[in-house]
Amino acid sequence: MFFAAKSQSWGWNKTSQRFLPFILSIILTLVVGSQSFSSAPKNTEILWDTYGIPHIYGNNVQGTFHAFGWAQMQSHANLLLRLYGQARGRAAEYWGEDYLDSDKWVLTMGVPKRASTWYKKQSSAFRVYLQAFASGINTYAKEHPDLIDDEVKVVLPVTPEDVLAHLQRVLLFTFVVNQGSVADIPHSASPAASNGWAITPKRSASKKAMLLANPHLPWGDLFLWYEAQITAPGIDAYGATLVGIPVLAIAFNDNLGWTHTVNTHDGWDAYKLKLQKGGYLFDGKVQPFNTTTSLLKVKQKNGKLREQIFSVKSSVHGPIITEKEGNAVALRVVGEDRPNVLEQWWDMARATNLTQFQKVVQRLQLPMFTVIYADREGHVMHLFNGMVPIRKEGDFAYWQNLIPGETSKTLWTKIHPYQDLPKVIDPPSGWVQNANDPPWTATFPTAIKADDYPAYMAPRGPMDFRAQRSVRMLDEDESISFEEMIAYKHSTQMxxxxxxxxxxxxxxxxxxxxxxxxxxxxxxxxxxxxxxxxxxxxxxxxxxxxxxxxxxxxxxxxxxxxxxxxxxxxxxxxxxxxxxxxxxxxxxxxxxxxxxxxxxxxxxxxxxxxxxxGGDEDKGIFRVVDFAPAGDGRFQAVSGDSYVAAVEFSQPVKAMALTSYGNATQPNSPHVGDQLQLFARKQLRPVWRTRQEITVHLEERKVFDQ
Known part of the structure; x- marks a missing residue:
């Protein structure tokens, strides 16, 4: 490995405690005076604050990715390795029958093979970054095997292809389309939701633009958020990403920030094919299926492996997911030919103004998600982002059902370019919002007209109660302070x-x-x-x-x-x-x-x-928390408000945040659930971004020597 690591503990005996204020003042003077973060430190390092947030400072980008891989392992090693094992399509081989359906889904969607293709299509620089991230994971595992569950070590060593396979499984085959949706054929609701606000100086009490990031996701598995700060030459961004993803997905820097919400985006279709003579009928001719086979291994209770051949048929539409009674259903999903999602997110965090940000976003590597944006210059934007197929006919409702697949008239092959997507910048209202509602209700007076777009772009309604509550709070307050925005974020009004x-x-x-x-x-x-x-x-x-x-x-x-x-x-x-x-x-x-x-x-x-x-969004509660029975007549939170960031683009930037369930899942970590009491009190915690702030709240420092 090209990195070695040194740890430095921060413990004090009773005598030294008397001199703690004096010693800290000397440390702050020396560190802050000798090294500002506008210049790169001599060594890449992780400064862990008292909430378990890693602040990564790299003297080069490669070292920063390595440190981020290390950090994610320290916080979530068991989860991360299990997710990567599933993304390989080998989870049943590692952990048994319970994972067989997951493996079949991953293999049917061609995830492992496509991950290798995607890796080859990365820029040369980003291939190096992915290698460094994987190296950070493997180095941590080598140095701390005692802190990782034995049953997940079988996934090691991790490769850059594993990272890309996981990315595909999360974005394309969980968010864009998920196994549960396909089973029902008519498109079902995503397991994810979110709120997002951007407020211009016109409606801000401080006359500075503000941003509210508030995704709602299940509190576990591949939906878990990881909060971090990434600082290296050309980047100084704070935000969160999903565990196993090597870049920030929701972030802000000194100049701008953005959040995502799950939009009313249709990026997949199921086609009904008529079977004939061992193939399928298409434009009046019988076409042969393309068939691939792989060896599935399933770990038995006695530890032995049961092997079976798994075959996947594909048509011009995509892989076959069901076949019976003379018909088959093929699945077509956007984004399989867009391998540079991670580099787009990385460059979004490096942008310094709206023009730069839009140039990055218009690459359209990200398959879906609304983008809610605000910046230091006072601009805000609502973008209905995503890869929207260009369809020849039908409205949004039509494409939610099983589509006739025997004709090329229904087979889409192209995606709408950026300029076709619904968007609004700096509307007269002074605010934009999204609570998973269609883009037509982004702001009022209405700034994006549904009549100006194809009928299949997004549904015409209805506007659900949570979105109506969101709009009501924004529209009824003509001068919103930073503190008021946070209070509105916690609103449980039904x-x-x-x-x-x-x-x-x-x-x-x-x-x-x-x-x-x-x-x-x-x-x-x-x-x-x-x-x-x-x-x-x-x-x-x-x-x-x-x-x-x-x-x-x-x-x-x-x-x-x-x-x-x-x-x-x-x-x-x-x-x-x-x-x-x-x-x-x-x-x-x-x-x-x-x-x-x-x-x-x-x-x-x-x-x-x-x-x-907090509670169910169907009742119009902005502060969403979903519950499951706890077995005693009570219910426990399992989903909803997860990562929250409230940002005001003042000088310096003012920010508060919370990761509801804490920033770690590793057994015995002090950060499992350590933010839940703040969550219960409807509070956010300060975001520490400067070296002085972080040093005062320092829990651990890790230095990587090149």
Missing amino acids: ELADRILDDLILVAQQQKDELTHRAAEVLASWDRKADANSRGAVLFSTWVEDLDLDTLFKNPWNEKSPRTTPNGLADPENAVKKLADAAKKLTKAYGTIDVAWGDVFRLQSVNLDLPAN
């Missing part, structure tokens, strides 16, 4: 309650039975929030769960009134009956109908069990 609760209470109060009347009293005094101490929120949510939201409203969603519809109760009498049922259910489960939200919904990690705030 927009749904504002639309129907008054109608429900009015009818419920007229009922004669005591329980229904009591339920009306609880709802009337409820603050309409999902805060830990909110009483009435559990009752309202239990009532909503037993209703059909498609038929609930008197006035359905209307494109002409996207921010105030739907509203009203279509069937008040049935609604009141359901309320009585919900009250009985709560009485049986908790002994009362006004149980506090935080008594039922919990935040749990290691030795922590805290009351939660």
Whole structure:
């Protein structure tokens, strides 16, 4: 290896503690005075702060990638190696039958083979960077084998191709299309969501642009965020990426920043093929399938390997995912021919102004995700980013279903260029937002017109309640301070309650039975929030769960009134009956109908069990937290608010952040769940970016000598 490492611990005995302030002041003077981060340090190093955030300072880019690989292993070694094993399509060989479906999916999508192709297509510089990242992973594993679970060591050594295979599995075959969606054929909702805001100086109390990054993802597996700072010649960026990805995916620097949200993007289609004579019918002719085979190995409980041949058929559309009764279904996914995603993200973090940033983004290597952007000069942008197929016919709804595959008329082969994508820069409103709604509701007055784009570009609606809540908070405050933006980010107000609760209470109060009347009293005094101490929120949510939201409203969603519809109760009498049922259910489960939200919904990690705030986005809660049964009548958080960054482009940049579940998953790490108490209190923590700040909050320093 071309790097050796030295560790430096920071412990003090009782005598030296008396001199701690004096010693720290000397260290700060020497370090800050002799080395600013506008100039490269002599050695690449990682400064770990007290929240387990790695601040990586490299004297060259190659060394920085090496250190980032090392850092990810220190924080997430077991998870990272397991993810890479799955991306190879060999997880069942390593860990058994439970991973067989995962392997079949990865192999059917051609991930390992394409990873080798992608690696060859990287620029010469980026190939070196990927090698350095893999080297950092392997060097850590060699030096700290005792800190890694034995069962995942089989994945070592990691290669640059593993990194690219993992990238494909995450972006193309989890976000763009996932196994669950394909099984149902009609496109299902992504497991991910997000909020993103950008505010111009016009609407900012400080007259500085602001950015809010707020992805919502499951709290584990390949969805886990990793927070870091990367500083090297030509880059000084702070942000987060998904574990195993070697560059920041959401980031800011002194000049600009961006976040991503899952957009209403359709980047895959399932084609129904008619089978004939061992092939399939296409434009009136029988075409042969292209078939590849591979050897699948499955580890048995006794440790032996069972081998089986796995075959994948492909048509001009893509791989065959099902075949029965004279028909087959082929899957076509965007992005398989765009290998330079990582370099685009890297260069986005290196940009210094909007012009540079747009030149990078228009490469269209990133297959999907809205881009919400803000910068020091006061510009903001909402970009409906992604690889959108150029289709000859049909609207968005048409392409959500099984597509006839016997004709080339439905087979798309080209992608819309950057200039075709919906976008708005510096709208008159002074703000842009996205809460996974279509681009037409990015800002108000409407700045992106659906009529100006192909009908398949994005759906016309409806605008869900979380997006309406997002717009409402932005539009109703003409001068938003940095602190107010953070408070809005934590809002648990239920927009749904504002639309129907008054109608429900009015009818419920007229009922004669005591329980229904009591339920009306609880709802009337409820603050309409999902805060830990909110009483009435559990009752309202239990009532909503037993209703059909498609038929609930008197006035359905209307494109002409996207921010105030739907509203009203279509069937008040049935609604009141359901309320009585919900009250009985709560009485049986908790002994009362006004149980506090935080008594039922919990935040749990290691030795922590805290009351939660936040809830289901379907109820119009901006602070999204999804829960799963905990087995005792309570529910624990499993998804939702994950990484949050609030940024104001003042001089210097002001930033607060939080990684909800902590910045590590390795056993015995002090950073597993160490930010969860802040999450429970609806607080963010300061972002430390200067050497002086980091040194004051330093936990460990690691130096790499070249």
